[in-house]
Amino acid sequence: MDLRQTLNLPDADFTIPMKANLPTMEPAIQAEWDSMGLYHLIQQARRDAPTFVLHDGPPYTNSPIHIGTAMNKMLKDMVVKSRTMMGYRAPYVPGYDNHGLPIEQAVMKEFEKKGVKPDVPTLRQACREHAKRYLDVQTSQFRRLGVFGLWERPYATMDFRFEAEIVRVFKRLAERHYIYRGLRSVQWSPTSKTALADTEIVYKDHVSTAIYVRFPTYPGAEGDLERFPNLYTIIWTTTPWTIPANVAVALHPTAPYVILENGGNHYLIAESLVEDVAAKVGFSRYEIVARMTGDEVLRSGVRFKHPVFDRESVVVLADYVTMED
Structure with a gap:
């Protein structure tokens, strides 16, 4: 038995030199994958296989990726690729979260530098442009990490169709009386005029008498x-x-x-x-x-x-x- 046949090794048409030279080679490998449509070839080869779907909890598009978002995405990519190697059809649709306070705060800082107080439509448009800019940046960075997915058609929460579907779901929840006003404390930002998540709260240090x-x-x-x-x-x-x-x-x-x-x-x-x-x-x-x-x-x-x-x-x-x- 030829033991080489038991190894799952890459088979590339281009020559891989002994010296890694990764800054040059990795973009070349990525370009090769893109030109051959590797992700779609994999999905086609597994079209009749059982389906495994990893729903992507999306990163926030307020900045380039950092070590946390990179690790998160690479771990998900490992899961998807391992399931593919196990014989599943494992499509991966990446997503992006485009709504929230950090984007608005970053945009407002830019307006403040210019001495401009934007109206609501102007602020929303600026937030949309900010989110779109970093959506493109993060897409490029994730692809550079070798993550496979439907990068040409990711889902984005700022997509108007996505927002419309949220409203439809909210309507159904309200009709079933799952949305109601009650007595419960909510963390609130008086400057941003929005509710705050626990992770966004900065507590003031207080010295207590014990x-x-x-x-x-x-x-x-x-x-x-x-x-x-x-x-x-x-x-x-x-x-x-x-x-x-x-x-x-x-x-x-x-x-x-x-x-x-x-x-x-x-x-x-x-x-x-x-x-x-x-x-x-x-x-x-x-x-x-x-x-x-x-x-x-x-x-x-x-x-x-x-x-x-x-x-x-x-x-x-x-x-x-x-x-x-």
């Missing part, structure tokens, strides 16, 4: 920890005004906790925070007398007493509990 609060065990509710007299847990919060409403003490289920003894009292504290807490609350000398996880604390049956009111604050487990302050 407090440490000592919760004693509820009388008769020490559970398996009754061997530790005068047992407390210490909680930390940046929202002290919520203490009156407190009904629970949250522990991480797998995090290690310790019980330390200081001045005749015992304290349940996260092991990784012992030194920090001891320094801040004034424990000059202490001894660790027991170790357990948050889950073991819960199973011990211990319950704590609210520091202000005569009611229980039960132990609950939560994965979101962190050991950071």
Whole structure:
């Protein structure tokens, strides 16, 4: 058996020299693929095969591609090409997202440089031209990366037919009462007059007042920890005004906790925070007398007493509990 026949190697009509010389060779290879219509030849060869479709979540046409968009597109190209090699008909229609705040902001900066305040039609046209310019730039860059697809007919969200179909779908949603006005907070930009995505929010740094609060065990509710007299847990919060409403003490289920003894009292504290807490609350000398996880604390049956009111604050487990302050 000729082992060379087991390898899937390229068969090109042009000579590939030993020196890569990629800046010259890659455009030549791409031109060869384009001239022979390689993508369409592949689709024709697989016309009767089972279909595999990867729907492209489109990149945003506000700038040239960056490492993130390049990686995204190359990974998708690997999936499509591997499915083709597995015998599927795997057409790939690339797409572009042409709507959104970054394009409008970039265009407005250009108008501001010129001292121009555009009306709405002028702004929309400028945004369309900006998006089209980078659509062409990104298409050229993706093709340069060797991505196969129907590049001559990509879908673009600014296409009027595409926009019209969005309106039709919105109409059907409204007719079925899926669109409604309700009471829910929406991130809003007063300058751009548009809703904002979570990734577009820039939060202002705020220094909060934090407090440490000592919760004693509820009388008769020490559970398996009754061997530790005068047992407390210490909680930390940046929202002290919520203490009156407190009904629970949250522990991480797998995090290690310790019980330390200081001045005749015992304290349940996260092991990784012992030194920090001891320094801040004034424990000059202490001894660790027991170790357990948050889950073991819960199973011990211990319950704590609210520091202000005569009611229980039960132990609950939560994965979101962190050991950071």
